[in-house]
Amino acid sequence: MPLKKGKSKVALVPTMGALHKGHLSLIKIAQQEAEIVVCSIFVNPTQFTDPKDLEKYPRPLEHDIKMLNDAGCNIVFMPTVKEMYPLFPKPEKWHIDLGPAEFLLEGEFRKGHYQGVTQIVKKLFDAVNPDIAFFGQKDFQQVLMIKNMVNVFDLPLEIISCPIIREEDGLAMSSRNIHLSATDRKNALVLNKALTYTKDHFNKLSISELLSHAKAMINNTPGVELDYFTIADESTLLPITNKDVKNSVALVAAKVGDTRLIDNMLL
Amino acid sequence: MPLKKGKSKVALVPTMGALHKGHLSLIKIAQQEAEIVVCSIFVNPTQFTDPKDLEKYPRPLEHDIKMLNDAGCNIVFMPTVKEMYPLFPKPEKWHIDLGPAEFLLEGEFRKGHYQGVTQIVKKLFDAVNPDIAFFGQKDFQQVLMIKNMVNVFDLPLEIISCPIIREEDGLAMSSRNIHLSATDRKNALVLNKALTYTKDHFNKLSISELLSHAKAMINNTPGVELDYFTIADESTLLPITNKDVKNSVALVAAKVGDTRLIDNMLL
Numbered sequence: 001m002p003l004k005k006g007k008s009k010v011a012l013v014p015t016m017g018a019l020h021k022g023h024l025s026l027i028k029i030a031q032q033e034a035e036i037v038v039c040s041i042f043v044n045p046t047q048f049t050d051p052k053d054l055e056k057y058p059r060p061l062e063h064d065i066k067m068l069n070d071a072g073c074n075i076v077f078m079p080t081v082k083e084m085y086p087l088f089p090k091p092e093k094w095h096i097d098l099g100p101a102e103f104l105l106e107g108e109f110r111k112g113h114y115q116g117v118t119q120i121v122k123k124l125f126d127a128v129n130p131d132i133a134f135f136g137q138k139d140f141q142q143v144l145m146i147k148n149m150v151n152v153f154d155l156p157l158e159i160i161s162c163p164i165i166r167e168e169d170g171l172a173m174s175s176r177n178i179h180l181s182a183t184d185r186k187n188a189l190v191l192n193k194a195l196t197y198t199k200d201h202f203n204k205l206s207i208s209e210l211l212s213h214a215k216a217m218i219n220n221t222p223g224v225e226l227d228y229f230t231i232a233d234e235s236t237l238l239p240i241t242n243k244d245v246k247n248s249v250a251l252v253a254a255k256v257g258d259t260r261l262i263d264n265m266l267l
Numbered sequence: 268m269p270l271k272k273g274k275s276k277v278a279l280v281p282t283m284g285a286l287h288k289g290h291l292s293l294i295k296i297a298q299q300e301a302e303i304v305v306c307s308i309f310v311n312p313t314q315f316t317d318p319k320d321l322e323k324y325p326r327p328l329e330h331d332i333k334m335l336n337d338a339g340c341n342i343v344f345m346p347t348v349k350e351m352y353p354l355f356p357k358p359e360k361w362h363i364d365l366g367p368a369e370f371l372l373e374g375e376f377r378k379g380h381y382q383g384v385t386q387i388v389k390k391l392f393d394a395v396n397p398d399i400a401f402f403g404q405k406d407f408q409q410v411l412m413i414k415n416m417v418n419v420f421d422l423p424l425e426i427i428s429c430p431i432i433r434e435e436d437g438l439a440m441s442s443r444n445i446h447l448s449a450t451d452r453k454n455a456l457v458l459n460k461a462l463t464y465t466k467d468h469f470n471k472l473s474i475s476e477l478l479s480h481a482k483a484m485i486n487n488t489p490g491v492e493l494d495y496f497t498i499a500d501e502s503t504l505l506p507i508t509n510k511d512v513k514n515s516v517a518l519v520a521a522k523v524g525d526t527r528l529i530d531n532m533l534l
Binding site: 086087092093094095096097151152153154 | 353354359360361362363364418419420421
C-alpha cells in the first residue's frame, strides 16, 4: 500500500464509527493539513470494560461510509477484530508505560482502558503509517495517553487535538448520545453547564468553591450520577489546589440514565 | 527497501558481531532456506546488565564484514544505537509478557535481560521484515523467549534454533571465549564435560545423582564458579524431578576466570 507517492502527507482520523459532526470536524481539519485523509472505523473490543457497553455500541456502517464519502474522505480503513488482534479473545501480552495519569479519572473507572486504547492506536499507526493523526479533545485524557504512547515508541508523527463540537444547547457530541432518552437528553445538559460555570467563575472563586458549586449542580440534577468532576493540570491530570498552574482543565464524567458521558473544558 | 521482489524468501540472522563458526553455521543454514540472507550486527546495550560486560564486548567490525562477505551473506544490517533506540539512554517504556521462564536461569542472573533481548529482536524484525530467522541453540533460553515474543505479537515468521557449534575439544563457540586466558580456556572444558556426562548417564542415574555429579565436576575445577546447573523441561525451563518429562535439557552457566559462559545439551 504505497500511500505516500511523492511527498503527499497522510492523515489518520481513528474512530469507532457512529460518526457525528464531531468526527466530521476532524476530517475537515485533517483535509487542511494533509493530501490524503484516512478514516479508520474500528470498535475496539479491548478498550471496553463493560461487555454490555461494547455490545450496544452503535455501528451504523452504511451511514458512516456515506458520511465519509460526502465529506471527501479519501480512504476508509475498516479492519476486522481478527486482523487487529490475531489471538483474540486472548488478551494482548504487551504493555506500554503511559505514566501515572493512566490510572486517574477514566483510568480509575475503566480498568485497562488506556492500554486498550493506546495498543489499538499503535496498531492503526503501524498499519496506516500516517504523518499526522487527529483526535477529539472531548476524550481529553485519551489524547494525553496517545501522546505518551507516541513518545514511548518515538513514532515519527504528529498528534493533533481538535476542539469539542457541541449541539446547539451545549451537549458535547458523542456516539453514545443516541442512547439518551428525551429526559436524559435534557438532564445531560448539566455537564456542559457545570463546566461553563467553572470556566466563567474561574478567576472569581477558589478551586474548592468552584468544585462544590459544580458538583452540587450535577448532584441536584435528577437521573444524573456523578463519577468525577475535577479541575486538573492539563499535562498530569492531577487535581490543582490553587490557580498558579499555567494550563488547567475541568473534566467531568457522569452516568445520565444508563449512559455514561464525559466532557471537559479548558480553563 | 522492497526486499521481497516476487517470492524471494528473506532470512534474518541477528547477531552482536564478533562472529565465529557458530554464526557462520547460522548463515549457511539460512542460505538453504531463503533466497536473501540478512545478517544484523548490533551490540544491544539494553540486554547487558553489567556495563563492563557491554564495554568489553568485542567489536571486530572489519573482520565480521569480511567473514559475511566470504560466506555469501547478501546484506549486512548495522544500525546505530540511536536508530534502534531514539530515546537512548532513557529506558524503553514498553514491556512484553514473556511468561514465567523470563525470570529463571539467565533471567535470574541478568535482571531485565530478556526484555532487552526480545525488544531489540522485535525492532530488528520490524526493520528487516524477514520470513524466517535463525538463532543458535547455545542461547537456549533466548530462543524460547524470542518464540514467546513472536507469539505475543503473532508475527508472521518462523524461528529456527540451530545446533551448537563447538571447538574440537568440546567448548561451545562464543564471542566471549576470546576473553579466556590459556588456563581459563582449559578449565572451561568442564562445562561441556558435565553436560556430556549428564547426557551419557541420563538413563542410568536419578536426576539428583546426575545433578550432584555434574555440579561436583564443575565445583572441583579451579577458577570456575558455578551460577547454575539444571535439568529442565525444554518448554518451561522448570527443573524436572523425574525422567517422565518428554523433552528435557541440561543448562549450565558459570564464571570461568572473569568470563561468564553458558552452555546446554538436549537430553
